[in-house]
Amino acid sequence: QQQVKQSPQSLIVQKGGISIINCAYENTAFDYFPWYQQFPGKGPALLIAIRPDVSEKKEGRFTISFNKSAKQFSLHIMDSQPGDSATYFCAASWGRSEKLVFGKGTKLTVNP
Amino acid sequence: GAVVSQHPSWVICKSGTSVKIECRSLDFQATTMFWYRQFPKQSLMLMATSNEGSKATYEQGVEKDKFLINHASLTLSTLTVTSAHPEDSSFYICSVPLRTEAFFGQGTRLTVV
Numbered sequence: 001q002q003q004v005k006q007s008p009q010s011l012i013v014q015k016g017g018i019s020i021i022n023c024a025y026e027n028t029a030f031d032y033f034p035w036y037q038q039f040p041g042k043g044p045a046l047l048i049a050i051r052p053d054v055s056e057k058k059e060g061r062f063t064i065s066f067n068k069s070a071k072q073f074s075l076h077i078m079d080s081q082p083g084d085s086a087t088y089f090c091a092a093s094w095g096r097s098e099k100l101v102f103g104k105g106t107k108l109t110v111n112p
Numbered sequence: 113g114a115v116v117s118q119h120p121s122w123v124i125c126k127s128g129t130s131v132k133i134e135c136r137s138l139d140f141q142a143t144t145m146f147w148y149r150q151f152p153k154q155s156l157m158l159m160a161t162s163n164e165g166s167k168a169t170y171e172q173g174v175e176k177d178k179f180l181i182n183h184a185s186l187t188l189s190t191l192t193v194t195s196a197h198p199e200d201s202s203f204y205i206c207s208v209p210l211r212t213e214a215f216f217g218q219g220t221r222l223t224v225v
Contacts, residue, residue, distance in 0.1 A: 032212060034213070034214070036216075041219070041221065042218055042219060043116075043118070043205045043207075043216035043217050043218045043219045044156070044205070044216045045216070046213060046214070046215070049212075049213070089155065089156070098144065098146070098209035098212075098214060099146065099158060099161065100146075100156075100158070100207075100214055101158075102155045102156045102157075103155065104154070104155045105153075105154070105155050107153075
């Protein structure tokens with residue numbers, strides 16, 4: 001019930017390509033779905049987040065697509081750049097708990 | 113975004129000693145802070161919720177006597193790893209919620225030798 005399943009585990013994309021990372025959840029009480037970017041040796045940084053009342057949110061090159069009925073959400077990185085190479089975590093929380101349940105992470109490598 | 117400062121960034125300690133890690137919220141007050149643990153190439157696992165003015169709430173399987181949490185003020189929480197052993201070596205990260213978002217510290221790499 002508390003799990004967030006993330007795939008793929010690793011992803012290699014060419015510069016300029018689209019990176020797509022997927023997450024699925026079981027707990028229908030989740031109502032906040034953020035994506036975090038983490039560089040080696042650093043804490044995670046919030047990238048973009050979405051709530052279930054919208055199906056898509058876009059900020060610059062980053063887009064979250066949300067499918068409430070399928071209990072899935074995904075991160076799309078357009079025009080991927082080598083500087084985007086990092087580990088990406090999806091997460092979910094519920095109510096006002098602010099406790100985050102994290103996916104296992106996706107290591108993205110963008111080749112020049 | 114909000115600034116969360118964690119100190120130290122890295123620490124090496126001898127087995128059997130204790131280590132204290134600080135998490136400070138620099139530009140807002142927080143009655144709640146969270147402590148996570150991250151093993152190499154793995155996800156973040158919530159260890160405990162630090163509550164200002166009351167006891168910390170620990171997740172299942174986390175030893176409260178080993179990982180002492182003190183929420184000293186509305187801007188400071190500390191995590192003390194007591195009687196550290198090599199298996200406690202990990203990356204410890206705090207987060208501070210602000211409205212609906214969570215802001216993370218830069219993490220502390222603990223190595224127990």
